[in-house]
Amino acid sequence: MFLINGEYQQHINIQDRGFQYGDGLFETLEFIHGKAVFLDRHLNRLTLGCKTLGIPYPEQALLEQDIIKLNQSDSRSVLKIIITRGIGGRGYRPAESIQPTRVLSLHPYPIYPETHYQLGISACFCLTQLGLNPGLAGLKHMNRLEQVLARAEWRDDSVQEGIMLDTNNHVIEGTFSNLFYVKNSQVYTALLTHAGVAGITRQIILELLAFNGIKVTESFFDKQEFLEADEIFFCNSIIGIWPVKQLADRAFQIGPVTRAIQHWYAEFRNKAINGAD
Amino acid sequence: MFLINGEYQQHINIQDRGFQYGDGLFETLEFIHGKAVFLDRHLNRLTLGCKTLGIPYPEQALLEQDIIKLNQSDSRSVLKIIITRGIGGRGYRPAESIQPTRVLSLHPYPIYPETHYQLGISACFCLTQLGLNPGLAGLKHMNRLEQVLARAEWRDDSVQEGIMLDTNNHVIEGTFSNLFYVKNSQVYTALLTHAGVAGITRQIILELLAFNGIKVTESFFDKQEFLEADEIFFCNSIIGIWPVKQLADRAFQIGPVTRAIQHWYAEFRNKAINGAD
Numbered sequence: 001m002f003l004i005n006g007e008y009q010q011h012i013n014i015q016d017r018g019f020q021y022g023d024g025l026f027e028t029l030e031f032i033h034g035k036a037v038f039l040d041r042h043l044n045r046l047t048l049g050c051k052t053l054g055i056p057y058p059e060q061a062l063l064e065q066d067i068i069k070l071n072q073s074d075s076r077s078v079l080k081i082i083i084t085r086g087i088g089g090r091g092y093r094p095a096e097s098i099q100p101t102r103v104l105s106l107h108p109y110p111i112y113p114e115t116h117y118q119l120g121i122s123a124c125f126c127l128t129q130l131g132l133n134p135g136l137a138g139l140k141h142m143n144r145l146e147q148v149l150a151r152a153e154w155r156d157d158s159v160q161e162g163i164m165l166d167t168n169n170h171v172i173e174g175t176f177s178n179l180f181y182v183k184n185s186q187v188y189t190a191l192l193t194h195a196g197v198a199g200i201t202r203q204i205i206l207e208l209l210a211f212n213g214i215k216v217t218e219s220f221f222d223k224q225e226f227l228e229a230d231e232i233f234f235c236n237s238i239i240g241i242w243p244v245k246q247l248a249d250r251a252f253q254i255g256p257v258t259r260a261i262q263h264w265y266a267e268f269r270n271k272a273i274n275g276a277d
Numbered sequence: 278m279f280l281i282n283g284e285y286q287q288h289i290n291i292q293d294r295g296f297q298y299g300d301g302l303f304e305t306l307e308f309i310h311g312k313a314v315f316l317d318r319h320l321n322r323l324t325l326g327c328k329t330l331g332i333p334y335p336e337q338a339l340l341e342q343d344i345i346k347l348n349q350s351d352s353r354s355v356l357k358i359i360i361t362r363g364i365g366g367r368g369y370r371p372a373e374s375i376q377p378t379r380v381l382s383l384h385p386y387p388i389y390p391e392t393h394y395q396l397g398i399s400a401c402f403c404l405t406q407l408g409l410n411p412g413l414a415g416l417k418h419m420n421r422l423e424q425v426l427a428r429a430e431w432r433d434d435s436v437q438e439g440i441m442l443d444t445n446n447h448v449i450e451g452t453f454s455n456l457f458y459v460k461n462s463q464v465y466t467a468l469l470t471h472a473g474v475a476g477i478t479r480q481i482i483l484e485l486l487a488f489n490g491i492k493v494t495e496s497f498f499d500k501q502e503f504l505e506a507d508e509i510f511f512c513n514s515i516i517g518i519w520p521v522k523q524l525a526d527r528a529f530q531i532g533p534v535t536r537a538i539q540h541w542y543a544e545f546r547n548k549a550i551n552g553a554d
Contacts, residue, residue, distance in 0.1 A: 002291050011288035012296060014279050014380060019289060021421035022299030053422070054429055085425075090387070091453055092421065092428040103291060110367070131408030131472075132444045136422060143420035144298035144369065145330070145413060148362075151369035152331055167409045167471075176368055194444075195408075 002105045003066050016101055018084030021092065022142040024101075025049040030237055031079040031106060034071050037272055038237065041200045046083060049139045054094070055085045058102050066104045078107040078238060084142070112239065117262070120245030120254050121160035123234070125223065126150040126175065130166040130195040138198040151175045160242070161234050163226070166195040170220040177236040178202035181221070181229035182257040188225070191218040201235040201265070208264045214257070231255035241265055279382045280343050293378055295361030298369065299419040301378075302326040307514055308356040308383060311348050314549055315514065318477045323360060326416045331371070332362045335379050343381045355384040355515060359419070389516065394539070397522030397531050398437035400511070402500065403427040403452065407443040407472040415475040428452045437519070438511050440503070443472040447497040454513040455479035458498070458506035459534040465502070468495040478512040478542070485541045491534070508532035518542055 004012055017023035027046055030037040043060065050057040063081070070079070082103040088095035128150040136143070150164050161174045172190045173179050178199040180189045187209055192198050209216045226232060232244035232252055241262045243254040281289055294300035304323055307314040320337065327334040340358070347356070359380040365372035405427040413420070427441050438451045449467045450456050455476040457466045464486055469475050486493045503509060509521035509529055518539045520531040 004291065009288075010291060011286075012291045014281065014287060014289045014382075016296070017425070019293070019296040020419070021425050022419055023422060023425050053426065092424040094425065094429055096432075105291075128412055129410060131410030131413070133406060133408030133423065134444070135405055135426065136408070141422055142297075142299055143422045145300060145418055145420045146410065147369040148294070148298050148300050148371065149330065149412065152371055155373075167411070 001070060002103060003070055004103050005101060006062065006066055006069070012101070012103065013087055015087045016084055017086060017089065017094070018082065018101060018103075018142055022144070023053075023094075024055065024082055024084030024142045025053065026083070026140055026142060027081040028237055029079045029081070030076070030109075031071070032076045032273060033074060035273060036067060036079050037269060038200055038204070039067075041203070042081070042237075045140065045198070045200065046081065049141065050083060050100075052139060053085070053141070055083060056098070056100050058083060058100050063102065063104070066102065070104055070106050076109045078109055080105050080107065082142070110238065116160060116242050117240065120243035120252065121234070122158055122246040123161045123163055123174070123232075123244050124154055124159050125248060126153050126162040126164050128153060128164065130164050130172050132167055132194045134194055137194050137196060138192045140197050147175050163247070165223065168220070169222055171223060171226055172196040174234050177234040177239065177242075179232070179234055180205065181226050182231035182255060183225075183229050185214070185257060187214055187216045187257065188221060189216065189218055191220060199236055201237050201240070204268060205235060205241075205261060205265065208261065208268060212260070212264065231258045233258045233261070240269070278347060279380060280347055281380050282378060283339065283343055283346070289378070289380065290364055292364045293361055294363060294366065294371070295359065295378060295380075295419055299421070300330075300371075301332065301359055301361030301419045302330065303360070303417055303419060304358040305514055306356040306358070307353070307386075308348070309353045309550060310351060312550060313344055313356050314546060315477055315481070316344075318480070319358070319514075322417065322475070322477065323358065326418065327360060327377075329416060330362070330418070332360060333375070333377050335360060335377055340379065340381070343379065347381055347383050353386045355386055357382050357384065361419070387515065393437060393519050394517065397520035397529065398511070399435055399523040400438045400440055400451070400509075400521050401431060401436050402525060403430050403439040403441050405430060405441065407441050407449050409444055409471045411471055414471050414473060415469050417474050424452050440524070442500070445497070446499055448500060448503055449473040451511050454511040454516065454519075456511055457482065457509070458503050459508035459532060460502075460506050462491070462534060464491055464493045464534065465498060465506075466493065466495055468497060476513055478514050478517070481545060482512060482518075482538060482542065485538065485545060489537070489541065508535045510535045510538070517546070
């Protein structure tokens with residue numbers, strides 16, 4: 001089910017700059033019991049992204065109306081929100097005055113085995129690299145060819161996620177997730193100033209770690225540091241937190257820090273779903 | 278006028294991966310007297326791009342049929358050909374078997390003053406950088422946010438093109454063109470192994486220079502080397518060759534090498550248009 005600028009439609013104008021140039025941004029949220037989980041955080045990131053790209057942010061009321069219109073069942077689903085710069089301009093040059101396009105859609109929640117969460121997943125390193133671009137780093141923009149190529153590298157269903165390095169050989173993220181490692185009870189994750197998507201779940205985890213007095217370092221790390229870690233986990237808004245049981249040739253234990261973060265994050269998410277707002 | 282998979286349509290399926298991820302490639306050609314200029318070269322680049330991205334290349338006969346179908350006037354126009362990976366797959370992961378989407382369209386030829394060609398243009402340096410990605414460099418893929426942001430940097434119509442540097446501060450290309458400089462009768466242009474689009478006109482110029490015994494060096498150059506050049510020119514399939522008369526604070530003469538290349542290229546293009554094939 002797709003809502004394009006508030007209307008149920010399955011097709012979009014071919015001249016939309018989202019199609020022509022990937023000139024837009026998107027968000028992927030969990031939708032449950034009629035509620036978009038962490039909606040404020042996602043819309044904040046979207047607002048910030050629009051500002052960075054110079055795309056007028058649609059009226060928030062319109063987005064909220066769209067969400068209400070889409071919300072016709074109580075089942076758990078995935079909400080995708082896309083904002084593009086709209087139609088117009090000559091070539092790459094955007095028109096002076098342009099109406100952004102908003103596309104909202106609900107999708108069946110992917111069915112992942114509970115064991116991914118409990119017992120961990122297997123991951124590989126991808127060969128496709130992330131280009132460095134400080135101007136676009138952090139944004140969830142629509143230029144996603146690198147992720148498409150990385151995800152196409154493996155067909156083996158026993159591997160659930162692939163890790164992407166940037167062109168400096170720093171470990172940045174998973175193809176559809178962010179990534180942390182734990183060493184001697186301290187937590188490490190990639191600094192996203194040059195590549196990668198600044199995930200909402202990643203941000204919440206950083207806050208939960210700070211709140212619980214666990215030191216986190218955001219910096220640049222290479223493969224070896226991940227392979228010598230005590231624990232590794234992936235995260236995003238849909239999967240939550242998946243520990244790693246196998247990365248390349250190394251087996252990992254699911255350690256106490258990952259378990260604690262899973263617990264804190266589950267509590268935090270439950271509060272958001274059942275909370276007063 | 279848009280042909281989507283051979284049918285006249287103005288809208289494309291919202292689930293097309295071209296829209297969702299910029300998962301595709303495009304070509305922009307001159308269309309004149311019922312002929313797509315340098316069509317073979319453009320389709321060769323498209324074939325190579327599809328191979329690199331793992332997108333099945335549509336049957337050439339279909340593309341040729343589409344072009345004949347579109348060709349309803351004798352006027353000079355711009356032909357744009359887009360190939361996307363099509364609809365399907367789960368998230369970034371492409372489906373095992375997927376039908377590519379082809380979008381062909383004709384657009385009015387942009388009206389540029391003859392003085393751009395004769396007397397040269399003014400150019401600026403853009404702040405938006407090109408990310409480095411050896412896996413995507415050279416391809417005319419649909420992830421074009423960097424160009425959009427660069428082109429949005431100036432609104433002054435007395436500046437016709439902007440020059441983009443990569444994150445290593447090497448001069449790579451214009452926002453919609455490639456770029457050469459001349460120094461002591463030798464010609465220099467960026468090596469496109471890490472960023473940039475390997476333009477068809479750029480390639481023809483390299484061949485014409487070789488044929489005429491002028492030495493060309495493809496390498497990495499910084500701003501200063503361009504600012505100290507004797508001559509600079511931009512090129513692409515639509516503008517042909519535009520000399521630079523002003524770049525940042527420096528005025529340039531339109532020198533003999535640029536004039537010779539304009540002459541050779543005009544001859545070569547005329548032969549292609551009026552040729553026997």
